[in-house]
Amino acid sequence: MPIIVSPNLPVNAVRVSLHPPHFSLPLYGGKVSAAQSRWASAAQDYMDDDFGVLGGRLDLNVRFVTNPPSTFVMPVDGDSMIKAGLFPGTIAIIDKNADAKSGSIVVVWYGDKYIVKRLYIKGNIVKLRSEHPKIREYPPILFKGDDELVIWGVVKHGINTY
Structure with a gap:
């Protein structure tokens, strides 16, 4: 099962300043x-x-941006990750060079858009799961065999406004 790290930049991603x-x-x-x-x-x-x-x-900057050249921010849209603290409007701080491991929250290219989900890896099977109280309304996305998964980055922090 090929897992690819995408070099492309989503249109709504903003690179953090290298010299803030x-x-x-x-x-x-x-x-x-x-x-x-x-x-x-x-x-x-x-x-x-x-x-x-x-x-x-x-x-x-020191607390939230550990690797400035590979750190981007993107607003979260949708409610599928609210149990993970990512609400509509949350500013996700994403590191493109961080290792995506089982349990990481990742941004992936899926279908025709970037999505954010929790990554689970077990053998040759990879799942992307939502974290929402009504989890049945958000079925997991399953990858196996020769399916290609394009990971854009790992969410390291989320900033919410109240």
Whole structure:
């Protein structure tokens, strides 16, 4: 089963800057709980260096773009990957040089468009699966034998706006 990495650039993909300006945000310690509410300790309100950034600041380029020459961003369209955190309008950060492994979220050329799915590989069988609560409405795409799968890149992050 041939798996090909595509050199083509989708029309709505944007390459990240190879020399972005440095812009960092203050990084505060403690965590934001998504569990039931409780009073936070005043000691939690301090600058944190957990991300390895000097002075408790986070540079989003350093955090999200590990390989600038092969990193692109594309908006997500559709709802088939919402359980993976990719909603309509999510900005997907994609690395074309990252290794696509079983379990990776990949962008592939399928039919006449680019799609984003979870990749599963078992022997000679490759599946692309959606991640949606109504999974039966989104059947897997199966590749086997001499079928050709064209992988464009691996989704490394998703940025959502609320």
